[in-house]
Ligand code: ES4
């Protein structure tokens with residue numbers, strides 16, 4: 600069984616033990632309020648999660664740190680049977696610790712190359728703008744990647760506070776990113792509803808990060824199917840952040856039955872208590888997906904990935 604994942608935030612893949620190790624190595628203490636226990640991050644709701652995430656990320660400082668996070672995540676995923684990952688990487692987090700974009704991507708690329716050498720896994724990066732840093736910053740990030748960029752940077756995403764910053768505000772950033780040849784996806788339909796997904800569909804995107812609250816509007820689901828938009832569903836993330844109360848309430852199966860092209864992602868695995876292997880297990884055990892359907896989820900992910908065709912051709 601082969602797995603693939605288009606939706607995990609790189610800083611959000613580092614478990615508490617790795618965050619502690621990086622802090623120690625950098626002569627820092629992990630800020631108060633990051634850990635609930637030595638094994639568990641502490642957060643109470645989505646906005647608090649974003650705060651905790653930024654505090655934990657503040658001890659990730661060096662190229663070695665970014666290489667190690669990338670390597671450790673990909674090797675762990677390879678052990679679960681995964682073959683391909685798109686890692687959401689944040690120029691804002693790199694800038695906050697004084698790393699240039701070039702140094703940041705070179706370090707992550709080294710982690711990808713080392714993980715490939717040891718396990719055969721493949722990965723690429725999606726650069727992300729964080730909504731709550733504003734429209735101008737998002738435009739700047741799109742411009743910064745429009746002309747020259749690391750060859751492993753293949754896409755553009757938008758994350759952060761969806762409810763406070765609707766998708767259409769970021770149209771200019773998306774037009775720049777798409778025109779420059781980056782594949783585009785956007786967080787929508789997670790902490791805001793169908794209207795946010797509808798707005799997202801006016802951007803030049805081929806995928807939506809989450810998008811699952813499209814289920815609130817059947818005509819919108821039909822449009823997603825008709826346009827072949829791929830949803831990067833992260834069911835355990837959605838339960839953890841209370842988008843849905845339980846797996847029983849989650850629309851994964853309904854979206855699949857409506858004909859939506861779905862992929863699976865872990866989003867921020869140690870924060871939400873999940874992994875890519877775990878999400879495939881959840882799809883099988885809680886949502887009744889059969890082996891053939893799970894394999895088609897992986898094929899959808901490879902097809903919808905923003906990697907170049909030569910890289911994709913080696914995957915399936
Ligand atoms: C996110 Cl800004 C950010 N970081 C990590 N996970 C996220 N989910 C949505 N926005």
Ligand code: ZN
Pocket residue numbers: 606608758786808866
């Ligand atoms: Zn996400």
